[in-house]
Amino acid sequence: MPIKPWRATCIQMQSERASQAPDDAAAREVIKRNQARLVxxxxxxxxxxxxxxxxxxPxxxxxxxPLGMQVADWIARACxxxxxxxxxPLRDLAKREGIYIAGNMFEAPEEWPGxxxxxSFIIGPEGTVILNYRRVNVAAFPSVHDFMTDYMRVTPMGDVFPVVDTPLGKLCVIACGEITVPEVARCMMLNGAEVILHPTNSRHSVLQEAAKLARVGENMSxxxxxxxxxxIGFSPDGTHRGGRSHIIDHMGGTLAFREEADETTSVSALIDIEKLRRDRRADIGLANPHLRARYEMYVPYYAAARFYPPDYYLNAPMTHASQCEGAVAIARANMERVGVLQPLAVGAAEPVSTVEL
Incomplete structure (x- = not known):
């Protein structure tokens, strides 16, 4: 049965930071206020x-x-x-109104203590979570890559980069800066994704704005x-602001956009999945990345790429994001070994980290 055009709306909302609350009880009240604002x-x-x-x-x-909080403290406070x-509250709202709600939270599942x-998740109109993607590429948070062997042993392949087939089409979710990692969107497209839902919390970045268009163009999504x-969440002093919610069609056209960082629901547009499906079948040369893709040529290069170490926290969970410095040092050494990075001059210091914790 054909899918009629349907409407998507960005909820560009302000949010308080639980990390700045004086204690866990106050943090819970912060989260409740954010929930009420969102609803x-x-x-x-x-x-x-x-x-x-x-x-x-967002x-x-x-x-x-978490703004630098210890892992155990953040789990107790806001996970x-x-x-x-x-x-x-979102599951109740989705069921009551018969809508889909997509967004992001910090999850602490019981099966992975510590x-x-x-x-990032999608709630369906039945009021249940129908998709959950645990972000792989992070700078300041734990990742499933930290204990990849154990995680992949018990996680079905389709749940690593998940896509859900719905009456609106095939949906996936990628948060914030991970949109700059082409492989994530590509893996989801290979699992059938037609719409990338992108909850973000980011300052203006020319590179990230370009990455959004690149992911759309590469995957025709x-x-x-x-x-x-x-x-933004990483700017408690208010220096860096959000805004720029954006809805883009599968050919890179802007359907809705708002530059300002005000609280709004005005970024809204119709999504035409049937047009996307027709266009994905059309032979229009390299403007259609599906019909002429040569993935086999890339396999040996990816198979040989061993840089950031998997299983770095296999035996014990990360306790603070600063511990990633050791893994980053290994990644630098591995990239030097194959010539991706050039060794520092004798006596030179590594560049100062700018990771936001």
């Missing part, structure tokens, strides 16, 4: 003349980032099961990118 904005969008079928809200929208109390993940309003 209110979704309800506002639903009451408008452009009622959405699907909404996307990365860290319900908690803000939860993917189907726990943090997502419950670890948390930057997880729609993108719904919802950024935070006001200051």
């Amino acid at each position: 209110g904005l979704i309800e506002k969008a639903l009451a408008s003349d452009e009622r959405p079928d699907l909404v996307v809200f 990365e860290f929208g319900m908690s803000g980032p 939860d099961r993917i189907d726990g109390w943090i997502t419950k 670890r948390y993940f930057n997880s 729609y993108m719904i990118s919802a950024n935070v309003a006001g200051a």
